[in-house]
Amino acid sequence: MHQLSEPSILYFGTPVVLITTTNPDGTYNIAPISSIFWLGWRAIIGISTFSKTTENIRRTGECVLNLPSIHQAPAVNRLALTTGAFPVPPGKIQKGYVYEADKFDRAQLTPVPSETVNPPRVAECPVQMEAVMENFHGIGEDDEQQRGRLITIELRIQRVYLDELILMDRNPNRVDPNKWRPLIMSFQQFYGLGEQVHVSTLSSISEDLYRSPDVERAKNLTKTES
Template sequence: MHIKSYPSILYFGTPVVLISTKNPNGTDNLAPISSIFWLGWRCIIGLGASSQTAKNLLVTKEVVLNLSSVNEAKAVNLLARTTGSNPVPQSKMLKGYRLEENKFEIAGLTGTPSETIKAYRVNECPVQMEAVVMAIHKLAEDEPLEQGKIITFELKINRVYLDQSIIMDNYTNRVDPDKWKPLIMSFQEFYTLGDKAHVSTLAEIPEILYNTNDRKSAQEEV
């Protein structure tokens, strides 16, 4: 039986991404997010407007999306309640956030130079995607009390880097879903994928049929 319910959050399960950007002074900012989804070689992310990541994106229009596996859970926790915003926004202070400028260092992670943008990739993450901002949208413009609190960014992926451990045998451009164990955030708790639940009708469609012009453009730029 279903009951009427009003959860404070609706995080039913999304991948954890370490998002790296450049600060105004040239240093590196790194923050975990889980408000993200993909369509083709584009994705949408949602960020609090007061976050340093959002401020950086509004200026540089560049970002690296580093997808965390179960092996990076500890590093994500070390970053979880840190911010690069100075002073720390009041909303984050209430949640126990602290100012931290050396994000890579405190998380025990190493940066790798990107090919198309200035922000660094996270070497430890199995999936790294260089991206640029194509559009910016504010969320909840219809609600006066929520206006300006959240910004959504449409990103175009320029480069994808995959660790060989998650690539499908005999392929270079396919991820093996049986090898890839992403870190999943579900109602503030960490989970990952288990065994295949059921055969998929969509899996019968060749992946190449999902190609977009964005992917073609990225290949031609190399």
């Protein structure tokens, strides 16, 4: 029997992403988020307008989306409750955030140069995606209390790097879902994926039929062209 409920958050389970961006002084920021989804080679993220990551993406127009596996949960925790924004926004102070200038050092993660954007990739993450901003949209603009606080950002993927350990045998362009164990955030707690529970009817459709024109667009890009 269902019961009427008013949960404060609706995070029913989404992947954790570490977003790397470039700060105004040329250093790099890493921020964990879990509001994200993909359509083709486009990603939509939801993020606070008071975030250093938001500021950096809107200023530079680029970032890297790094997806940790369950094995990087401790590193993600080391980034929790830290911000690259100084002074720390009041809302984050209330939640216990502190300023951290060197997020890579704090998280004990390794930066790796990107090909088409300036922010580095995170070496430890099995999935790394270089991306550029195409658009952004305010959330809750109809409500005076929420207006200007949250936005979604549309990102176009330009490069995808996959750890060979999560690839299908003899196919460098296919992730094997039996090998890939993303870190999932569900109601502020970390989880991983379990075993496959049932064969999906949609799996009869070739992945190539979903191939985006952005894939071809991305092939010959360089940092200056991106």
